[in-house]
Amino acid sequence: MMLARRDLLALGTGTLVLGSGLRLALADDKVIVLGVSIPLSGPAAPTGITTQRTLEHAFELINAKGIMIGGDRYTIRPQFYDNKYIPAEAVAIVEKMLADNVHFLFSSGSGNSVPVVGKTTEAKVLQMSGASGKEHLTGPKFPYSFRVQPTNETAYAVYPWIKQTYPEVKRVAHMNPSDEAGYTESEDRRMISEKNGFTTVGNEYFKRGSTDMYPVATRLVALNPDMIDFGGTIGRDQGLAVKALRELGYKGKILLGYSDAKSFVDIAGADAAEGTILFDTLAEPQNAGQKELYDWWIKTYGPPFPSYAFLMWDWPFMFADALRKAQSTDPVKVAEAMRTITYHGIFGEERFGMKSVYGIDSSLTRDIPMSVIKGGKPVFLATVPWPAGV
Incomplete structure (x- = not known):
């Protein structure tokens, strides 16, 4: 979904959770909506809440710089949904996103990501998942599905x-x-x-x-x-x-x-x-980038720092870089660009690879702390x- 800021409306569903800390885009910005389906309640809520707070901050920084595509300046607007780590909830959320013409999705957990990848692939939606899944989520038959967190x-x-x-x-x-x-x-x-x-x-x-x-x-x-x-x-x-x-x-x-x-x-x-x-x-910062994220969290939310925030930090910047490299908001072109990016993040050099395992380069590879x-x-x-x- 690409909207002018003045036209951006909250998506109408009871599972939508609006972020509170996001920088508003400029009036002339065009907006790319990213649907974010994560568990914000239930047993997995701690990781979901950490994810929401981390992504809000990452997109604040990305939007402060903006994403130039042609002569237009874009910002990314995450829309957060609570899937409660219930697959049926995740499916309903994605169906709502597709009805609203959302072209980009992040989902957390295999139980929430695998049941929707068929729908997102058919609709040519770029799906980024923090999830296990193997060939059920990753492979040539799912060319727009990316694993943005190393799992199994x-x-x-x-x-x-x-x-x-x-x-x-x-x-x-x-x-x-x-x-x-x-x-x-x-x-x-x-x-x-x-x-x-x-x-x-x-x-x-x-x-x-x-x-x-x-x-x-x-x-x-x-x-x-x-x-x-x-x-x-x-x-x-x-x-x-x-x-x-x-x-x-x-x-x-x-x-x-x-x-x-x-x-x-x-x-x-x-x-x-x-x-x-x-x-x-x-467990604790080992370089300047990690320390910067750690210090921001402590200043904003107080201790303790949730280590899971580190795992959610780099992929939004890789997504933004793919949009810039593609010079397009077409998910197909952005997916092609994602496979060619080498990003230097808080874990060092990162890229999408593992074609030797899955037949396609769409799983994040990086050093493991x-x-x-x-x-x-x-x-x-x-x-x-x-x-x-x-």
């Missing part, structure tokens, strides 16, 4: 690092929600871990949002793994599962990601969370380079 693919970088850093880990069990994200994460992480010499001793599923994690924790403890990989487990489920595992006597390592560290520790308890390894989680919980707080461990050839 992080295992390509993480497992060689685990092998080197924790040589005592040999036996790995996997725990995932029984949905698209969980099945995808489980399949990839088992395959990649085994290629790196680890033995899979178990593969368990649970219902996302469950308040009783003791049944799955009991089965996992009985397997006696050296490490449990939580895969696509997110939000409250992480804390409840770790708490149950430790109460049942599990002493081994736990690997998880997609986490708001404070919420995780609050739910699991500091003692239970101690030693948990966090993949693709930057690793952290660990110590004394109830995340502490930086290492930055793992993206593996060559993947």
